[in-house]
Amino acid sequence: MRRLLGFLLAAFAGLAQAASLTVATGHGATTLTTQQLLGRPDARRIEVPGDVSYHRAMRYTAVPLKALLTGVAPDAHLQFTALDGFSAEIPATLVLNGHGAEAWLAVEDAAWPSLGDGKLSAGPFYLVWLHPEAGKVGPEQWPYQVASIRVLADPAARFPLMRPAPGLASDSPVMRGFAVFQRNCITCHTLNGQGDAKLGPDLNLPHSPTEYLRDGMLRVLVRNPQDLRHWPQAKMPAFNAQVLSDHDLDDLEAYLRHMATRKAK
Structure with missing residues (x-):
């Protein structure tokens, strides 16, 4: 031995x-x-x-x-x-x-x-x-x-289908949410079929989480995924307020709701 x-x-x-x-x-x-x-x-x-x-x-x-x-x-x-x-x-x-x-x-x-x-x-x-x-x-x-x-190139240049509609102000909730998405979500998720990560599901196809989660549940999912669905093999970490503020989460939800109207065909 x-x-x-x-x-x-x-x-x-x-x-x-x-x-x-x-x-x-x-x-x-x-x-x-x-x-x-x-x-x-x-x-x-x-x-x-x-x-x-x-x-x-x-x-x-x-x-x-x-x-x-x-x-x-x-x-x-x-x-x-x-x-x-x-x-x-x-x-x-x-x-x-x-x-x-x-x-x-x-x-x-x-x-x-x-x-x-x-x-x-x-x-x-x-x-x-x-x-x-x-x-x-x-x-x-x-x-x-x-x-x-x-x-x-940065993700906005590499993945045009992730970009919000043109003409939005850079400090709008949707554009701020896009920045939150690039910083925290793109590491594991694709959106509209674009992205390099291979760990998590696409966040817009076939449906955005904002389309099937009732109000407030996206925040529950992000803060601690196990509070929404208990799954021992789950890989998504919990994002506390030190990592993602409530303001960041509001902006992320605004971005995802906006992109639900811009699905890739």
Whole structure:
């Protein structure tokens, strides 16, 4: 048994060392292995006091993310795609100048803890933040099990069927709700059949949740999905008021109601 356990641990370590990350900054794609990242001179041990995924303090060997984004303009847009299809959309300026928030790419150099019963760890690559409150970094901007980082156009440009009707004021509830959707919902959901995420259902086809949920129930769903439908295998997290304010939720509902009148054919 001891010999078998040793073999399994060695095999796991070998898989971790064989992991690779694709970084495409618009000047060609680069593949970085675990070993290459751990061997960088700027790799160091960091402590993350309030890790979003593990819900406790964690220590990692990590590389400053902006060091991997040489040549990327501050107004660019970054997409982090995870092994399970989660897709986080993050403005490059938040990484390059987070006003005190620091983005680090944690590299799994040993067996990190499991994320829960029957789940794997957050590795092999995990975007973590120091001082996230300084940049108003939300939980959806901590993608784990990252497989690729790409510079792309922002979602409004890539997915025109998600855009509200032209002519709306930029500070209207619908446009503010569109911003909330891009920041928090597009990581898991498509809308009108457009988007890169593959985890959650489309939020407009065949029906918007505003069409089948009675008043007030969308707020229940977002605040804690298990309060609406108890499903042990559900993956949608709860969004508390620190992540999404009541005002944000009102704007998100305005956007979804508006898009229910703009279904893709």
